[in-house]
Amino acid sequence: MTGPQPSRATTPASRSCGAATVYGDAPYLEALTAIVREHGTLYAWASSQPQPRALRGRAPVFVAQLPAVRTAVVVRHSWHGGLLAPLTRDMFRRPTRAPLEFNQSRQLRALAIPTTEVLGYALYQAPFGLARVDVVSRYVEHTADLGMVLANLVPAIAGDAALEATLTLLGQLARHGVVHPDLNVKNILLHTPSDAPPLAMVIDVDVATIGGVSPARAMARNVARLERSLHKWNRQFGSDVSDARIAAFAQSALARVPAASAAGDAS
Numbered sequence: 001m002t003g004p005q006p007s008r009a010t011t012p013a014s015r016s017c018g019a020a021t022v023y024g025d026a027p028y029l030e031a032l033t034a035i036v037r038e039h040g041t042l043y044a045w046a047s048s049q050p051q052p053r054a055l056r057g058r059a060p061v062f063v064a065q066l067p068a069v070r071t072a073v074v075v076r077h078s079w080h081g082g083l084l085a086p087l088t089r090d091m092f093r094r095p096t097r098a099p100l101e102f103n104q105s106r107q108l109r110a111l112a113i114p115t116t117e118v119l120g121y122a123l124y125q126a127p128f129g130l131a132r133v134d135v136v137s138r139y140v141e142h143t144a145d146l147g148m149v150l151a152n153l154v155p156a157i158a159g160d161a162a163l164e165a166t167l168t169l170l171g172q173l174a175r176h177g178v179v180h181p182d183l184n185v186k187n188i189l190l191h192t193p194s195d196a197p198p199l200a201m202v203i204d205v206d207v208a209t210i211g212g213v214s215p216a217r218a219m220a221r222n223v224a225r226l227e228r229s230l231h232k233w234n235r236q237f238g239s240d241v242s243d244a245r246i247a248a249f250a251q252s253a254l255a256r257v258p259a260a261s262a263a264g265d266a267s
């Protein structure tokens with residue numbers, strides 16, 4: 001039998017702008033198109049803006065205030081990872097993974113799974129019919145990734161509180177059969193709203209699958225991937241999380257497998 005299935009994907013509206021095509025929903029589409037028209041790319045514009053804080057993924061990630069709609073956004077330029085990255089660099093086969101990330105963000109948020117909100121993206125012509133892509137997400141204040149917290153680089157968030165929030169997130173993912181094959185300490189953000197415990201959010205959701213597996217299987221897969229990441233983080237950077245504590249965390253997660261969100265279960 002199959003588990004809960006994701007909702008149908010939607011295609012955002014688009015605007016052509018020279019060699020670029022901009023995608024998003026109103027009111028963001030017009031604002032993003034105007035930026036590309038004036039600055040060439042969304043990333044070039046964001047890199048020129050005053051930065052409230054330093055962010056970094058495979059390359060610098062910039063925070064800027066979107067004109068007209070007065071919305072703070074994160075703009076990143078997509079790059080390949082892995083062994084072929086020096087060759088493929090930032091060029092992707094169309095339509096790239098940006099449309100999938102746009103839809104996955106919406107679907108997860110509709111399931112009440114905390115994740116960042118993708119507002120739009122832009123594709124730019126590249127050689128051989130390929131494309132370069134910038135992705136724009138709503139900026140969430142007061143966040144740090146799980147790796148930074150466990151390395152004691154975020155005094156405002158205690159490690160125990162961060163791990164407890166992560167257990168909650170794992171349960172939310174499992175309940176809806178969501179498997180994130182790259183669930184690591186950098187893809188979990190801890191948000192600290194005022195006067196409330198930390199909230200764990202999952203990011204880089206374009207690689208996730210939604211539905212189709214049981215809560216138990218989703219939990220097992222996500223925990224196994226995150227457990228490997230926690231051990232690797234300890235080896236590379238060090239933290240207060242011992243191997244025994246990581247094992248206890250994994251066992252606690254596996255003991256919290258929730259019921260499925262709808263009738264039916266996956267094999």
